[in-house]
Amino acid sequence: MRVGVLFSGGKDSCLALQKSMSFHDVVCLISLISESPESYMFHVPNIEVTRRQAEAMGLPIVQRRTKGMKEEELEDLKKAIGKARADFDLQGIVTGAVKSVYQSTRVQRICKLLGLWCFDPLWLKDEIELLNEVVQRRYEVIISGVFAFPLDREFLGRKLDLDMIRKLERLKLEYGLSPAGEGGELETTVTDAPFFKRRLEILDHDVSYKDYSGVFRIKEVRLMDK
């Protein structure tokens, strides 16, 4: 089956992408670039980097800008998926949804409307299991956004590794924090994975942070041979 992957550039959409490669032909990525930092549906930090990630994987990407207003962005998502279906003859859509009934419901409805199969291969996956799988599969992942107490500036730009997973697990026990950020507590950006033909090297970035809310914004990257 020819499938497109809803792609935010973070660990979940990359892992969903890699799992779907074992069963289907991934023919394109689809990204919504939200102008709202409080988007209901779409990962925000470094979404502009998705085009470079697509280049690194050797996959085409369909991008569409959205104002990020609650239901308007769904109309934009429907248009982006519709365009991808037409341009790449898609039969199915893959998402990295893990826990969000809100997100999953909206994508399922759009797929039903457009006659597409819908796959959520990470659905209800244990969050620590998910983080461990990302590390075991040798993804290079940085934390690119923090949006909850007690995640402070120190987390921004840090690599996701076994030490970080242990730290996040402790924060789950102490504060009830979702360790994989499924409640929007943190966002990640993937700079390399086994299915990347080239890796991303971050050349320039800035950090904005205030009161347990901050973003590691990638300003410039280059693609490096592996």
Next chain:
Amino acid sequence: MILIVNVCSDGLSYFEFVKPVEDIIRKARMNSVTRHFLSLNHRDISQAERVIICGTTMKDFDYLDHMEKFKWITEVDKPVLGICAGMQILGKLYGCSLLERTKIGRYKVKIVRKNSFTSKDEFYSYFLNSKAVEPNGDFETLGESGKLRCIFEHKYKRFYGCLFHPEVLNPEIITNFMQQSMPRV
């Protein structure tokens, strides 16, 4: 041992519709084995104390073209829980009609007859459903969501089913089904 029946025609759907049910059973420290309905054998069926037939994705109706592969269900005397597609299979085996009815998302379910799966009168559940089951004389309705009958019990056999996905918002429905006189590991 609980037999989990996978009805997904696409391997990628296993992670979404079968693995979450396996995880609930594992966390409850129960033994289970998962088999695809096309590769089930007599040994799997005879060793099972209970059976859960999982759901599949909304475009997948392959199981309806292979109803002869589920005939064994009518011949066993074991508790069976059908989830979404699994309930459609149970209904179809007993002559219920399947009607085109789409319901996607989180909706309120009202209990209309007391049952052993939940002590609540109403709760929210997650639906990914495109076919309703029109019960005939063999099935009774236990719960409804709007106009959709969504929880069923067979009148004479220990067969139960729901058209929503309890693994998402109501895992206790699965654990209650498993723990009724099941030995712990």
